[in-house]
Amino acid sequence: MTAIKNGIQSVTGFFSTRPGKIAFYVVLALFTLLMPVYFQSVGNAFMVRIFALVGIYVLLALGLNIVVGYAGLLNLGYIAFYAVGAYAGMNLGFLMQELLMGLGFLGEKPENWSYWALLPFAAVPGAVAGIMIGGPVLRLRGDYLAIVTLGFGEIVRIAITNNIGGITNGASGLPAIGQRVAPVAGQEWARLNLSSGNFIFSKDLYWYYIIVALVLFAVLVITRLDNSRLGRAWVAMREDEVAAASVGVNILTTKLWAFALGAAWGGIAGHTYAYWVGFISPESFNFMESVLVVCMVVLGGMGSIPGTILGAVIITAAPEVIRAMAASPAFSGILTAEQASLVGDYRFLIFGGLMVVMMAIRPQGILPSKRRARELHPVDEKVLAQENQQLWEAEHKHNTDSDIL
Amino acid sequence: MLKVNDIHTFYGKIEALKGISIEVQEGEIVTLIGANGAGKSTTLKTISGQLAPLHGSIEFLGEAISGMPSHAVTAKHVIQVPEGRRIFPQMSVRENLDMGAFLRNDKEGIAEDLEKVLDLFPRLRERLAQKGGTLSGGEQQMLAIARGMMARPKLLMLDEPSMGLAPVIVDVIFETIKRLNEAGTTILLVEQNAAMALQVAHRGYVLETGSVVLQGGGTELLRNEQVRKTYLGEV
Ligand SMILES: Nc1ncnc2c1ncn2[C@@H]1O[C@H](COP(=O)(O)OP(=O)(O)O)[C@@H](O)[C@H]1O
Ligand SMILES: [Mg+2]
Numbered sequence: 001m002t003a004i005k006n007g008i009q010s011v012t013g014f015f016s017t018r019p020g021k022i023a024f025y026v027v028l029a030l031f032t033l034l035m036p037v038y039f040q041s042v043g044n045a046f047m048v049r050i051f052a053l054v055g056i057y058v059l060l061a062l063g064l065n066i067v068v069g070y071a072g073l074l075n076l077g078y079i080a081f082y083a084v085g086a087y088a089g090m091n092l093g094f095l096m097q098e099l100l101m102g103l104g105f106l107g108e109k110p111e112n113w114s115y116w117a118l119l120p121f122a123a124v125p126g127a128v129a130g131i132m133i134g135g136p137v138l139r140l141r142g143d144y145l146a147i148v149t150l151g152f153g154e155i156v157r158i159a160i161t162n163n164i165g166g167i168t169n170g171a172s173g174l175p176a177i178g179q180r181v182a183p184v185a186g187q188e189w190a191r192l193n194l195s196s197g198n199f200i201f202s203k204d205l206y207w208y209y210i211i212v213a214l215v216l217f218a219v220l221v222i223t224r225l226d227n228s229r230l231g232r233a234w235v236a237m238r239e240d241e242v243a244a245a246s247v248g249v250n251i252l253t254t255k256l257w258a259f260a261l262g263a264a265w266g267g268i269a270g271h272t273y274a275y276w277v278g279f280i281s282p283e284s285f286n287f288m289e290s291v292l293v294v295c296m297v298v299l300g301g302m303g304s305i306p307g308t309i310l311g312a313v314i315i316t317a318a319p320e321v322i323r324a325m326a327a328s329p330a331f332s333g334i335l336t337a338e339q340a341s342l343v344g345d346y347r348f349l350i351f352g353g354l355m356v357v358m359m360a361i362r363p364q365g366i367l368p369s370k371r372r373a374r375e376l377h378p379v380d381e382k383v384l385a386q387e388n389q390q391l392w393e394a395e396h397k398h399n400t401d402s403d404i405l
Numbered sequence: 406m407l408k409v410n411d412i413h414t415f416y417g418k419i420e421a422l423k424g425i426s427i428e429v430q431e432g433e434i435v436t437l438i439g440a441n442g443a444g445k446s447t448t449l450k451t452i453s454g455q456l457a458p459l460h461g462s463i464e465f466l467g468e469a470i471s472g473m474p475s476h477a478v479t480a481k482h483v484i485q486v487p488e489g490r491r492i493f494p495q496m497s498v499r500e501n502l503d504m505g506a507f508l509r510n511d512k513e514g515i516a517e518d519l520e521k522v523l524d525l526f527p528r529l530r531e532r533l534a535q536k537g538g539t540l541s542g543g544e545q546q547m548l549a550i551a552r553g554m555m556a557r558p559k560l561l562m563l564d565e566p567s568m569g570l571a572p573v574i575v576d577v578i579f580e581t582i583k584r585l586n587e588a589g590t591t592i593l594l595v596e597q598n599a600a601m602a603l604q605v606a607h608r609g610y611v612l613e614t615g616s617v618v619l620q621g622g623g624t625e626l627l628r629n630e631q632v633r634k635t636y637l638g639e640v
Contacts (some may be wrong), residue, residue, distance in 0.1 A: 004406075093522075230505075230508070232503075232504065233507070235493075235496070236493055236496075236504055236507075239489050239493040239496065240492075240493060240494075241496060242455065242487055242491055243487060243491040243492065243493060244483050244493075244504075245454075245455065245475035245479075246453065246475060246479060246484070246486075246487055246553075246554065247473075247474055247479065247504050247505055247507045247508075247552065247556065248476045248479035248480060248507045248508035249476055249507060250474070250476040251474075251476070252474070298527055
């Protein structure tokens with residue numbers, strides 16, 4: 001036992017040293033960048049898609065983490081922003097194609113660069129939707145906020161299913177007949193120039209790298225936010241709204257910023273998903289998706305970027321990896337294909353159970369932010385009692401000194 | 406400096422303030438005293454923008470501030486130290502104090518003021534890295550006042566700073582209030598501890614169920630028969 005403990009300690013000890021950290025990040029970076037190439041080269045396109053999908057959920061979870069983790073506002077309809085981004089981006093893309101073809105810039109087979117052209121704007125429809133839902137519910141907290149945002153998510157999904165404004169094509173999804181999402185220019189270039197022999201630089205691989213770049217960008221932006229004035233305002237507001245207002249925090253705009261920025265990332269993720277997969281329908285944006293993203297943030301650690309990423313990776317990848325493992329000969333006999341697909345079918349049940357267990361033993365998440373951990377597990381009761389005792393004594397000792405001031 | 410004119414504030418249908426008028430001159434300590442539920446906190450909250458009055462006006466340095474949101478009132482350097490201290494429990498003492506200067510950008514001025522409040526409360530200096538939530542009640546009150554001072558208040562409004570504190574700490578707090586005032590800060594002090602409040606205050610108002618029933622100089626009120634009976638517990 002002690003040998004194992006020492007072993008673990010020396011490993012964790014190594015990873016907290018500087019060279020250890022560097023080694024960890026190098027390995028992580030290599031894994032992230034090269035694993036999909038490996039899978040692609042052995043012809044396992046499925047795993048490449050899983051990697052890309054994980055990336056999309058990481059983006060979503062990072063965005064939701066702004067709202068839930070930083071500002072402390074529970075949002076159960078987050079997937080609505082993902083939907084808004086996806087539908088807005090596609091429709092704007094079609095409009096642009098038409099416009100450019102009308103002006104004679106595009107020929108018969110349009111090279112679709114609308115993903116790139118619209119990327120800066122993908123965030124905007126999401127953010128606007130964020131403000132639209134954030135505005136009316138600013139005075140709500142906790143349960144009430146959760147219920148209203150849940151309702152909002154459902155409204156958006158139903159509106160899409162009902163082909164609102166004639167732009168969503170209802171349950172059949174987009175693109176509709178006659179519309180088409182042409183391959184993005186860079187994608188074609190990569191296939192022609194970066195493939196070699198059996199290895200094809202596929203569409204999925206191309207999008208995977210775009211998604212990784214977006215995740216890096218998100219981490220950068222959110223880290224800066226966390227250390228900004230706005231970040232401090234979020235922490236203050238989460239700890240005590242009245243006190244925050246009394247030091248000059250504008251509660252209204254601070255909350256709206258959280259909604260808008262969180263939703264903006266949802267919009268970007270939706271836009272990217274839409275152009276990667278090339279098809280969107282209301283099914284992709286149901287309530288359970290919102291729940292999954294909340295689970296990712298909670299499991300990993302609210303308010304913590306590494307935690308959120310880890311949560312998204314675990315929850316997105318786990319069912320798929322288990323299924324893939326069952327299919328591989330190395331695991332035959334341990335898990336049959338049927339058993340493995342049961343894992344997929346029952347994943348919500350499993351995640352639900354996992355959440356309950358987490359709340360009981362580690363409410364701060366797997367990789368919590370330091371501050372959040374303290375908020376949820378304030379201080380060891382004994383330590384607190386001791387400290388209070390000392391403080392009490394100190395206070396009463398001062399009874400006789402007059403040097404307090 | 407501050408002119409509150411006939412404000413009526415409601416909680417839903419309950420009229421908590423039934424036309425309160427008070428004034429604070431620059432350099433004064435003015436106190437609002439009264440029993441629990443008289444409307445003292447409601448008055449402060451209405452001035453600080455946490456609540457909006459239905460009727461009446463509030464003027465600060467000649468400018469109408471009634472109905473402004475809290476953060477805008479704070480920006481006018483009218484600072485409320487809320488009832489029950491309300492420090493940020495998970496932030497360190499230092500972070501709490503930094504939050505007090507949230508609206509300021511003058512780094513040097515902030516550093517200067519930090520030194521000043523730490524000189525005023527040496528116990529906070531010893532505990533700069535400690536979490537606000539682990540401080541004792543008295544220290545939390547000191548922190549709340551110090552945080553308020555970090556905003557360079559022109560008017561500092563304190564809501565029951567003595568609540569729940571040991572008598573010796575209460576003395577410390579009142580001593581500090583006096584010193585802050587002598588150093589130039591105008592103070593509006595809400596207290597249930599009428600005796601202490603009237604001793605430090607230049608003037609005072611007595612509130613009863615949402616109305617001002619009596620007003621006068623601090624010592625004058627201390628000698629007032631009715632005040633002695635009702636608020637100082639004398640028979
Ligand atoms: N949030 C609230 N909702 C409804 N009534 C309130 C609220 N806060 C205070 N009141 C009522 O308003 C009156 C004045 O309260 P308050 O200003 O807190 O008194 P004080 O500070 O003098 O003790 C009381 O009758 C109290 O019950
Ligand atoms: Mg009160």
